[in-house]
Amino acid sequence: MSNKKAVVLLSGGADSVAVYHKLKDEGYECSGLFFEYGQPNQEVERFLVEQTAQKFGEQFWVQKVDFLKQMRGEVQTDAQAFVPHRNTIFMLLAANHAESIGYENIAIGYMKQDIAFFDNSIRHHELIQTIVQSNIKHDFNVLLPLANMMKSDVMKYLKEKNAQSVSCWTAKIVDDKIVICGKCANCRERELAELEAEGKAPF
Numbered sequence: 118m119s120n121k122k123a124v125v126l127l128s129g130g131a132d133s134v135a136v137y138h139k140l141k142d143e144g145y146e147c148s149g150l151f152f153e154y155g156q157p158n159q160e161v162e163r164f165l166v167e168q169t170a171q172k173f174g175e176q177f178w179v180q181k182v183d184f185l186k187q188m189r190g191e192v193q194t195d196a197q198a199f200v201p202h203r204n205t206i207f208m209l210l211a212a213n214h215a216e217s218i219g220y221e222n223i224a225i226g227y228m229k230q231d232i233a234f235f236d237n238s239i240r241h242h243e244l245i246q247t248i249v250q251s252n253i254k255h256d257f258n259v260l261l262p263l264a265n266m267m268k269s270d271v272m273k274y275l276k277e278k279n280a281q282s283v284s285c286w287t288a289k290i291v292d293d294k295i296v297i298c299g300k301c302a303n304c305r306e307r308e309l310a311e312l313e314a315e316g317k318a319p320f
């Protein structure tokens with residue numbers, strides 16, 4: 118049995134904020150971990166991560182990993198700061214952080230519908246757990262608190278918890294409030310999930 122301490126990979130997005138709240142529901146001590154890798158809405162994400170950790174009076178860790186962008190050199194042309202093997206790298210760094218502070222779990226926002234990318238799949242996360250376990254003598258687990266939830270369940274849950282999150286790539290902070298564009302693909306996806314959570318889905 119691992120200890121009830123988890124490093125939560127926080128991005129400020131709905132899934133990561135929900136992971137944090139779920140673990141608090143289950144009595145975990147959490148340490149949020151936020152990576153700055155040159156993503157376009159870094160400031161807004163950081164604001165939300167700070168808000169989430171502060172809500173529970175817990176520490177969070179901000180780690181610059183902008184070298185990932187530099188390592189791609191000339192190849193880096195897209196606006197969304199694409200990082201190959203992003204989850205794999207981030208989860209191993211989270212495991213490193215967990216080991217350093219005596220936490221035996223890391224947690225990530227994998228949801229039921231996440232089937233498009235191998236680096237956010239149950240098989241991937243099980244493999245990460247196996248690799249890390251092979252390096253250490255104590256317990257280590259990759260927790261997936263949202264594994265049985267769809268995006269609409271997550272939105273509903275966050276509403277119950279009165280928790281803010283953001284997925285818009287061009288969101289801004291105005292007077293301590295987050296303003297989203299309402300037009301991008303992420304905003305549209307979120308709007309649909311919110312409608313579905315309210316039982317008003319247009320399909």
Ligand SMILES: [Zn+2]
Nearest residue numbers: 285298301304
């Ligand atoms: Zn948007």
